[in-house]
Amino acid sequence: MSLEAENPVFLREVRIGFAGRVIQEEMTFAIENGEFIAVLGPNGAGKTTLLKLLLGLVRPEAGEVWVFGRKPRRGNPAIGYAPQFRTLDTNFGVRARDLVGFGLDGHRFGPGFPSRKRRELIDRVIEEVGAAGYAEAPVGELSGGERQKLSLAQVLISNPGLVLLDEPLANLDMAAAREIIGLVGRLRVSRRVAVMLVTHDINPLLPHIDRVLYLANGRSAIGAPQSVITRETLSSLYNHPVDVVEAMGKKFVLGVET
Numbered sequence: 001m002s003l004e005a006e007n008p009v010f011l012r013e014v015r016i017g018f019a020g021r022v023i024q025e026e027m028t029f030a031i032e033n034g035e036f037i038a039v040l041g042p043n044g045a046g047k048t049t050l051l052k053l054l055l056g057l058v059r060p061e062a063g064e065v066w067v068f069g070r071k072p073r074r075g076n077p078a079i080g081y082a083p084q085f086r087t088l089d090t091n092f093g094v095r096a097r098d099l100v101g102f103g104l105d106g107h108r109f110g111p112g113f114p115s116r117k118r119r120e121l122i123d124r125v126i127e128e129v130g131a132a133g134y135a136e137a138p139v140g141e142l143s144g145g146e147r148q149k150l151s152l153a154q155v156l157i158s159n160p161g162l163v164l165l166d167e168p169l170a171n172l173d174m175a176a177a178r179e180i181i182g183l184v185g186r187l188r189v190s191r192r193v194a195v196m197l198v199t200h201d202i203n204p205l206l207p208h209i210d211r212v213l214y215l216a217n218g219r220s221a222i223g224a225p226q227s228v229i230t231r232e233t234l235s236s237l238y239n240h241p242v243d244v245v246e247a248m249g250k251k252f253v254l255g256v257e258t
């Protein structure tokens, strides 16, 4: 079997751009089954656009994109996606368990799927993310961390092989962020699902991830954190002197916005 066919994600010499403006070029990498990847980079680097490329919402200007050996397509049931910006206001009065159930709509469990089975799937995934205590509560009453767990449940309920989480840790305090990261770390093992998680802070993810995909200045680097989050790699990526300082087990990138 070819590499393309086996991997959740495979990109070869991909260029992304809009109206002649290049956002990313020469993106070549593969993501393995069950891998946990942190996607980093400054505002506007193309992180969200990369996820949209995999979802078939943005087309590459050049190169090849494969998702589980197929061209990206909208509504791909193999992918679970939690967007960066959610219109939570519209879900304010929705019960937590109904929000999770939305993850089944548009899939093979959609209309016509027995309601008892639907209920069982919802109960099971809510249990899995530890949200049983507020399953009946309106979403508007819940904390940011609780909503993120529900969002994760919504994404996982259709049993995808690849999960794309766009800044799920934004607006969470460190304790809540660590809880979500630990949960994602456990679930990707128990469900053997590949995860791409976009974030601006690598530190809480360091014990859990396999590799970092760093986007900056139209280019990207992928590898273990200790080889990507370095003065050499980041200075070359940004084309600008960058320093990486380690203190108290954390990495601090100096000289650029991350």
Ligand SMILES: Nc1ncnc2c1ncn2[C@@H]1O[C@H](COP(=O)(O)OP(=O)(O)OP(=O)(O)O)[C@@H](O)[C@H]1O
Pocket (backbone or CB within 6 Å): 018, 023, 041, 042, 043, 044, 045, 046, 047, 048, 049, 050, 084
């Ligand atoms: N449909 C589009 N048409 C034109 N330009 C776009 C489109 N979508 C994204 N862009 C541009 O592409 C660049 C990358 O945007 P993207 O949202 O991927 O950045 P990001 O890395 O996710 O940033 P952030 O950290 O702020 O979320 C931005 O300059 C954005 O304005």
Ligand SMILES: [Mg+2]
Pocket (backbone or CB within 6 Å): 047, 048, 049, 084, 166
């Ligand atoms: Mg973004």
